[in-house]
Amino acid sequence: MSKKTSPLYMKIKNHILQHIESGAWQGSMRVPSENELVKKFKVSRMTTNRALRELTDEGYLVRLAGVGTFVADLKAQSHPLEIHNIAKEIIERGHEYSAQVLTCGTLKASAQQAFKMNIEEGSEVFHSFIIHKEQNIPIQVEDRFVNPAVAPHYGDQDFTEITPYEYLMSIAPLQKVEHVVKAIMPSTEIRDFLKMGQSEPCLLLERRTWTKGNVASIAQLYHPGNRYELSGRFKP
Amino acid sequence: MSKKTSPLYMKIKNHILQHIESGAWQGSMRVPSENELVKKFKVSRMTTNRALRELTDEGYLVRLAGVGTFVADLKAQSHPLEIHNIAKEIIERGHEYSAQVLTCGTLKASAQQAFKMNIEEGSEVFHSFIIHKEQNIPIQVEDRFVNPAVAPHYGDQDFTEITPYEYLMSIAPLQKVEHVVKAIMPSTEIRDFLKMGQSEPCLLLERRTWTKGNVASIAQLYHPGNRYELSGRFKP
DNA sequence: AAGTGGTCTAGACCACATC
DNA sequence: ATGTGGTCTAGACCACTTG
Numbered sequence: 001m002s003k004k005t006s007p008l009y010m011k012i013k014n015h016i017l018q019h020i021e022s023g024a025w026q027g028s029m030r031v032p033s034e035n036e037l038v039k040k041f042k043v044s045r046m047t048t049n050r051a052l053r054e055l056t057d058e059g060y061l062v063r064l065a066g067v068g069t070f071v072a073d074l075k076a077q078s079h080p081l082e083i084h085n086i087a088k089e090i091i092e093r094g095h096e097y098s099a100q101v102l103t104c105g106t107l108k109a110s111a112q113q114a115f116k117m118n119i120e121e122g123s124e125v126f127h128s129f130i131i132h133k134e135q136n137i138p139i140q141v142e143d144r145f146v147n148p149a150v151a152p153h154y155g156d157q158d159f160t161e162i163t164p165y166e167y168l169m170s171i172a173p174l175q176k177v178e179h180v181v182k183a184i185m186p187s188t189e190i191r192d193f194l195k196m197g198q199s200e201p202c203l204l205l206e207r208r209t210w211t212k213g214n215v216a217s218i219a220q221l222y223h224p225g226n227r228y229e230l231s232g233r234f235k236p
Numbered sequence: 237m238s239k240k241t242s243p244l245y246m247k248i249k250n251h252i253l254q255h256i257e258s259g260a261w262q263g264s265m266r267v268p269s270e271n272e273l274v275k276k277f278k279v280s281r282m283t284t285n286r287a288l289r290e291l292t293d294e295g296y297l298v299r300l301a302g303v304g305t306f307v308a309d310l311k312a313q314s315h316p317l318e319i320h321n322i323a324k325e326i327i328e329r330g331h332e333y334s335a336q337v338l339t340c341g342t343l344k345a346s347a348q349q350a351f352k353m354n355i356e357e358g359s360e361v362f363h364s365f366i367i368h369k370e371q372n373i374p375i376q377v378e379d380r381f382v383n384p385a386v387a388p389h390y391g392d393q394d395f396t397e398i399t400p401y402e403y404l405m406s407i408a409p410l411q412k413v414e415h416v417v418k419a420i421m422p423s424t425e426i427r428d429f430l431k432m433g434q435s436e437p438c439l440l441l442e443r444r445t446w447t448k449g450n451v452a453s454i455a456q457l458y459h460p461g462n463r464y465e466l467s468g469r470f471k472p
Numbered sequence: 473a474a475g476t477g478g479t480c481t482a483g484a485c486c487a488c489a490t491c
Numbered sequence: 492a493t494g495t496g497g498t499c500t501a502g503a504c505c506a507c508t509t510g
Contacts, residue, residue: 064488270476
């Protein structure tokens with residue numbers, strides 16, 4: 001579970017990220033130059049260059065040749081896909097929310113899951129499988145895998161009282177979210193859970209969240225195409 | 237249009253990308269090792285390493301220490317909802333973009349369209365119907381209605397040269413965007429245009445844009461579910 | 473043992489921006 | 492003139508996989 005020893009460029013990246021994420025280095029403040037980091041960390045310039053270049057590629061920094069390196073302005077616009085909380089959404093519509101927990105335990109990560117979560121194949125992960133209902137009608141099937149290193153007590157929660165998303169948010173702030181939206185034909189299993197007709201499509205939202213550099217969770221959220229849509233509003 | 241002189245690592249990246257995108261290097265074939273590229277391009281190993289590492293970060297390659305570097309299995313994944321420009325998206329993937337304009341003219345707004353655009357029923361609006369293709373394969377059907385008060389010359393444009401989105405952006409900055417994402421079964425018409433199979437679902441993106449307080453345009457963007465997905469990444 | 477990728481060093485030259 | 496980032500070299504050591 002312990003990393004060997006992280007590479008030097010990674011230590012420098014983390015050092016800078018901590019200052020950015022703690023808010024110590026705000027807005028478009030200047031960050032130390034390559035040569036300043038060379039002295040501070042006693043490494044070669046190639047190493048500081050790699051650290052700063054990768055953080056730039058990742059959108060944390062902006063660099064100007066001849067000028068310096070600066071913290072990127074974080075875009076304050078709202079997001080096309082708000083991270084939304086299905087329970088909150090339903091309750092805000094004034095409807096009754098309920099959840100049915102079909103599975104909540106541990107299992108060994110498959111190769112694909114391990115790859116997505118950046119952990120070792122066969123290591124134990126939490127798995128929950130939950131049906132979310134609006135007015136007692138199924139509206140979302142949530143198939144989720146959780147990294148125990150991030151949420152060691154995930155398996156002990158009562159997910160009829162708190163949604164997995166709410167629980168995960170309560171124990172660690174999330175750093176980054178990746179969404180993929182697909183239209184698919186559901187498996188018979190998913191179709192039955194959602195009480196869908198024969199030839200209705202599913203809106204599938206695949207979500208991956210990061211906390212402190214680790215993948216916290218991967219989830220597949222299935223919705224009946226004829227009863228659910230995603231919407232978002234934002235300014236460019 | 238001419239670049240100054242591209243850096244060496246970029247030349248190596250392009251060399252490899254060309255082989256991948258031409259299909260010469262398929263599936264998960266092995267690509268030349270760092271040392272082989274050092275000899276071929278007469279550069280230092282740090283340079284070939286950077287080329288291969290960046291292509292790996294970009295998802296084109298997969299590397300295994302002690303084994304080799306291989307072409308990644310590519311999935312035709314689209315980019316964030318923030319980018320609303322299908323042509324740019326396709327070109328950035330290094331693929332060929334083309335458009336087929338089936339309709340471009342005016343018609344009288346239906347009650348529903350008039351309501352969505354906040355104009356009077358029966359007033360004239362522009363209407364365009366365009367098929368967008370990636371490598372000559374249809375990837376999006378765009379059914380769009382445009383407010384003439386915002387874009388009086390919309391009907392005169394050649395949308396094989398500029399996409400409706402690019403044109404609208406060029407004449408007026410947009411203020412607000414609304415998105416709705418749905419999974420639907422396509423009409424036979426849409427299915428034929430997208431060359432989809434019998435029981436494949438569509439990913440439908442409905443978009444409404446505002447300029448200076450007026451609705452500039454409403455659009456329905458249909459995508460084949462098995463060949464298109466929407467993805468997004470952001471920090472909270 | 474040989475080859476691979478992963479990392480790192482201690483220099484170097486350049487174009488550019490600022491003082 | 493000085494400092495900045497952008498690039499590049501010619502070595503090096505390591506952990507790893509394969510024959």
